[in-house]
Amino acid sequence: QVTLRESGPALVKPTQTLTLTCTFSGFSLNTPGMCVGWIRQPPGKALEWLAVINWDDDKFYNTSLETRLTISKDTSKNQVVLTMTNMDPVDTATYYCARLVYGDAAFDIWGQGTLVTISS
């Protein structure tokens, strides 16, 4: 059974750096074709694609946010980490991680999401 779970702070101050961890099970990021991505959703708004990392350690970022984002993986721990710098109240959102199967070009399994609030 494939599962993903997001973890990280619920509250972050403006200008600080957010670090989120996605811990997954049921698949390996060493397997060709496997990827993990991050997606966020501000309250009442649409989904926003943030970043994806693949089995070959290639990384892809939202163009408008890429100067603030870093995605990395630790395959020994089955974890993917997303950092986002210089947080602002507009970054308040539920952050999801999800598995992406390269050939299907879709996020097939999602974590439950974690709400991150940016406030002083």
Next chain:
Amino acid sequence: DIQLTQSPSFLSASVGDRVTIACRASQDISTSLAWYQQKPGKAPKLLIYSTSALQSGVPSRFSGSGSGSGFTLTISSLQPEDFATYYCHHLNSYPGTFGPGTKVDVK
């Protein structure tokens, strides 16, 4: 980056109705389009990938079609559990993007 638009933004329908949601890409994305369903407070759920492939466990009343820049999601007979928001998503090239969503509610 490729942009996705959806129409309509809101749709009021009744149980048993046939519902169609459109998604348009700003450029040709071949068939690299997926559809998700999201209910309040829940993570999105994959319904359709590669334009028309039904994700395992998804009822057959959901179907997808299209190619190039125009795509549709159809629910052949709307059920009570189908009232939700639907998003299209492309990954023809990186970065991917999501559409703005279509909310289907009770007429």
